[in-house]
Amino acid sequence: MTPTSQSRRGFLFRLGIYLNVLGAALVGIPVVGYVFGAARRRTDGQSWIELGAVGRFPAGETRLATYENPARVAWDGATAKVACWVRHIEGDRFQVFAVNCAHLGCPVRWFAQSRLFMCPCHGGAYYEDGSRASGPPPRGLFEYEYQVRDGVLWVRGGQLPTLSRPV
Amino acid sequence: MSAHGRGLIRSTLGWLEERAGLGGAIAPVMEHPVPRSTASWWYVFGSATLALFVLQIATGICLALVYVPSADGAYQSLLYLNFQAPFGWFLRAVHFWGSNAMVAIMTLHMIQVFLFGAHKYPRELTWIVGVFLFLCTLGMAFTGQILRWDQDAYWGLGIGASIASRAPGVGDTLVQVLLGGPIIAGRTLSRFFAVHVFLVPGILIGMIGLHLWLVLRIGINEWPVPGRVVNRETYRRRYEDEVHRDGVSFFPHAVRKDMVACGVVVLAVVLCALLFGPFGPHGVPDPTLIDTAPKPDFYFLALYALFALLPPWTETVVILVGPVIAIAVLFLVPFLAGTGEKSWKRRPVAVLSVLVIVLAVATLAALGVVVPWSPRMEAWTAAPTPVRYVHGRTPLELQGALVLQNKQCRTCHSLGGEGGQRGPALDGIATRQTRDQLIRQVLQGGGNMPAYGKNLSPAEVNALVAFMETLRP
Numbered sequence: 161m162t163p164t165s166q167s168r169r170g171f172l173f174r175l176g177i178y179l180n181v182l183g184a185a186l187v188g189i190p191v192v193g194y195v196f197g198a199a200r201r202r203t204d205g206q207s208w209i210e211l212g213a214v215g216r217f218p219a220g221e222t223r224l225a226t227y228e229n230p231a232r233v234a235w236d237g238a239t240a241k242v243a244c245w246v247r248h249i250e251g252d253r254f255q256v257f258a259v260n261c262a263h264l265g266c267p268v269r270w271f272a273q274s275r276l277f278m279c280p281c282h283g284g285a286y287y288e289d290g291s292r293a294s295g296p297p298p299r300g301l302f303e304y305e306y307q308v309r310d311g312v313l314w315v316r317g318g319q320l321p322t323l324s325r326p327v
Numbered sequence: 328m329s330a331h332g333r334g335l336i337r338s339t340l341g342w343l344e345e346r347a348g349l350g351g352a353i354a355p356v357m358e359h360p361v362p363r364s365t366a367s368w369w370y371v372f373g374s375a376t377l378a379l380f381v382l383q384i385a386t387g388i389c390l391a392l393v394y395v396p397s398a399d400g401a402y403q404s405l406l407y408l409n410f411q412a413p414f415g416w417f418l419r420a421v422h423f424w425g426s427n428a429m430v431a432i433m434t435l436h437m438i439q440v441f442l443f444g445a446h447k448y449p450r451e452l453t454w455i456v457g458v459f460l461f462l463c464t465l466g467m468a469f470t471g472q473i474l475r476w477d478q479d480a481y482w483g484l485g486i487g488a489s490i491a492s493r494a495p496g497v498g499d500t501l502v503q504v505l506l507g508g509p510i511i512a513g514r515t516l517s518r519f520f521a522v523h524v525f526l527v528p529g530i531l532i533g534m535i536g537l538h539l540w541l542v543l544r545i546g547i548n549e550w551p552v553p554g555r556v557v558n559r560e561t562y563r564r565r566y567e568d569e570v571h572r573d574g575v576s577f578f579p580h581a582v583r584k585d586m587v588a589c590g591v592v593v594l595a596v597v598l599c600a601l602l603f604g605p606f607g608p609h610g611v612p613d614p615t616l617i618d619t620a621p622k623p624d625f626y627f628l629a630l631y632a633l634f635a636l637l638p639p640w641t642e643t644v645v646i647l648v649g650p651v652i653a654i655a656v657l658f659l660v661p662f663l664a665g666t667g668e669k670s671w672k673r674r675p676v677a678v679l680s681v682l683v684i685v686l687a688v689a690t691l692a693a694l695g696v697v698v699p700w701s702p703r704m705e706a707w708t709a710a711p712t713p714v715r716y717v718h719g720r721t722p723l724e725l726q727g728a729l730v731l732q733n734k735q736c737r738t739c740h741s742l743g744g745e746g747g748q749r750g751p752a753l754d755g756i757a758t759r760q761t762r763d764q765l766i767r768q769v770l771q772g773g774g775n776m777p778a779y780g781k782n783l784s785p786a787e788v789n790a791l792v793a794f795m796e797t798l799r800p
Contacts, residue, residue, distance in 0.1 A: 236512040237399025238613035265485030267617035274735040280620035282635035293777030324498030
């Protein structure tokens with residue numbers, strides 16, 4: 161009798177383990193990449209998006225604008241749409257805010273009479289320049305980078321604004 | 328039935344039993360002896376939860392026959408279920424009320440086993456698996472709410488992502504993994520569908536099997552008697568003695584009450600489904616329709632309220648560390664108090680803990696229903712100014728009443744019981760603040776009130792304060 165470790169049985173047992181570990185790894189590594197791949201990005205996920213002609217946003221007013229997320233997939237439906245608040249200060253000076261409250265992401269509404277943004281969820285309030293007025297938000301509204309080119313307003317977006325990644 | 332027919336059935340069963348041997352395997356399980364004291368109405372919550380789980384699986388499979396897990400089709404398929412598919416509304420209603428009932432009855436089960444000391448030696452592992460089951464069920468509740476792809480689901484995900492984003496260092500990564508992409512959209516729904524329909528139910532089924540196996544192997548917790556202290560050396564022998572001396576077979580002596588309880592909860596769910604119908608979907612999940620006030624289902628109302636009431640500077644720590652501590656404590660309960668008294672009559676700390684937790688959660692949930700911190704967005708145009716506050720006022724004061732209305736003060740302040748509750752009611756404000764204090768408060772804000780200095784002209788402030796000075800009881 162040879163020792164078990166050197167016998168054909170021992171070899172087959174070890175071969176069985178190795179083959180299965182190899183199989184698990186060959187399937188498992190791509191699975192991990194597949195599930196968590198969403199978190200890996202080659203770019204910062206932001207791109208320039210056209211919001212519309214400057215004329216659509218009268219100076220001194222704050223209006224809701226919408227755009228389609230550039231990183232959409234065909235089956236996104238209405239959820240590919242994103243809303244933002246455009247405040248036209250004067251001339252080429254704008255402020256574009258994400259609708260998402262900086263507290264927990266609910267959609268803030270603009271009240272032109274009191275010149276405040278208010279959040280329906282937990283009562284956060286912001287001044288017209290987006291700075292925090294009261295309530296639980298830890299900061300002001302998230303503000304998009306913008307530019308005006310040939311009378312058209314563009315913003316840089318494409319990502320849900322959160323505290324760890326403001327737009 | 329004729330003797331021949333009965334003989335045929337018996338021979339068929341005999342044929343099956345000879346090959347499958349299921350009767351031989353199940354009989355000892357069904358007939359295993361349990362302490363007589365456990366054939367009690369207090370011991371039915373576990374079985375009732377299991378019955379509801381089976382109901383959820385059955386109705387869930389049916390809903391999946393029609394539901395479209397796609398961001399552009401989910402909402403339509405829910406409407407189709409509600410209004411066109413035969414009995415679709417009923418299955419959706421049963422699934423919804425069943426999920427509510429499952430969370431509720433499971434919570435009762437957890438409280439009961441804790442008060443009866445069932446987490447103590449040698450049933451620590453049963454408790455730990457039970458905590459997993461509890462967390463998985465809450466996970467099912469949250470993911471199920473997302474599959475109801477409406478405005479609440481969309482903004483609920485926004486809240487989930489905002490919470491995840493607060494995790495230091497990994498926040499952004501967590502958000503991306505949670506959403507399956509850069510925004511809440513099609514890939515997010517597919518992800519939650521897979522988790523709700525395959526992943527968590529699979530884990531639940533395995534865990535329930537383990538939970539039941541542990542109950543069978545160690546024996547169901549006996550009725551706790553004050554003074555009969557759990558001791559690692561003597562407990563198991565004493566338990567065996569009790570079962571031998573005064574045991575009954577689980578089937579049919581203990582199972583009767585379980586069966587009645589299972590029937591009652593399932594019928595209660597069916598009754599709720601018939602009376603109240605399916606829940607939602609509530610508004611098209613279009614993120615550009617921002618006139619919405621998203622709210623979670625009842626099991627998360629307490630958390631929702633907590634987020635509004637925590638002082639802002641504590642929030643990130645409490646949101647991130649709180650659940651970790653709470654879950655850790657649940658898991659550690661059997662190790663913190665694994666022996667000793669089992670009876671609630673001799674465990675004042677245990678009873679008080681349950682009372683405090685139940686009261687705190689119930690109070691927060693009740694506040695979550697009323698939402699006193701949320702602005703009343705429509706009050707400035709919809710709420711009338713009480714007649715007694717305009718009667719006999721000067722033109723300046725009346726102008727002030729208009730400023731108060733037009734500048735939307737009533738979004739947060741009520742008058743005559745109507746308006747927001749974020750700030751104090753303004754009835755009687757003149758008895759609490761002087762003219763100078765009122766002006767300062769309006770212009771500079773503070774104490775959770777925005778400053779209105781830039782939005783009000785001196786004339787408007789003058790009129791507003793003149794009006795408020797007339798507000799006395």
